Amino acid sequence: MKRFRQRIPFALLLGLFPLSSHADVGSLGGLAVAAFEIVTVFWLCLTVVVFLLLRKRLSLLKRIGAALLFLVSPVLMLAWALFKSYMFDDYTSEETVTAPKPVLAAGATFPAGSIAHYEVKGSRISLHKQRTLLDVHSDQPVSLGKLRINSIKPDEYSTELQVALSGDQLLDGWPCAGGDYTIVDPEPNGVELRSCWLSAAREWQGQTVAAGTYVTRNGESNEWLFAVMPKPSDAPADNP
Structure with a gap:
């Protein structure tokens, strides 16, 4: 009986060859299966040694409990990791x-009940x-300097803000159309226009800049x- 127990590890080692022979070494999947079988048999041998x-x-x-714990220890460590x-x-x-309470965004205070979108x-x-x-968006217009807006979206990489004007408004002399896609930059004395779509024509340096420009x-x-x-919101949808 003693000799039989001593020969168990060697018998398991001999099992490496028939197990790995089932894998098709010409394919990546076969190599993975062969490697898994070899590692499994090796770990079984270590369990017997323990x-x-x-x-x-x-x-x-x-001894049986300790050997079983050693056998499943890789699975336990993987599960913990x-x-x-x-x-x-x-x-x-x-x-x-x-929002359950007012939300302050870039100097504009949006009331409770506004819809706020966060990165967590x-x-x-x-x-x-x-x-x-x-x-953040609110159906109720709020003030950003002299502007009346319904939403604001800070730019991640600059100080610029994308705002939704609550209606057509004059900004830096330009009649900007209400709605999304107006870009402004906060300044000490208010906000500076960076870009917008025009709601009306304007004369500029001897030329007429048409509405919609x-x-x-x-x-x-x-x-x-x-x-x-x-304007993106006015562009026709692509037909499938």
Whole structure:
């Protein structure tokens, strides 16, 4: 009986060859299966070694328990690593909420009940998560300097703001159309227009800039540039 137990590891090692021979070594999947079988048999051999090493120290039931625990330890460690990564590592998500209290965004105060869209960073188990406002909208117009707006969307990489004007408004002398897609830049004395679609024609340096024209301020020279193109909200949808 003693000799039989001593020969068990060698018998398991011999099993490596028939197990791996089932894999098609010409394919990546076959190599993966062969590697898995080899590792599995190797770990079974180590489990038997652990069982035999403890034969003089523990009773049979305790040896079986210790060997089984050693056998499944890789699975337990993998499960713990996955659980730790899922629960404790930082992750990023987005959430849209109805604001229970007023929301301050770039100097404009949106009333309670506004729809706020946030980026949320933090672990799933953390009680203190970092929330960054992506945009906020209110059916009730609010003030941003001299402007009346319904929504605001800060730019992640600059100080510019995309706002939805509550109606046609005059900004830096340009009659900007109400709705989305007006870009402004906060200044100490108010906001500076960066771009918008015109709601009415305007004379500029001896030429008439027609209504519906997209006007934008050059970032380097501050000169006004004009383009005739449809507003995204007015553009026809692509037919499938």
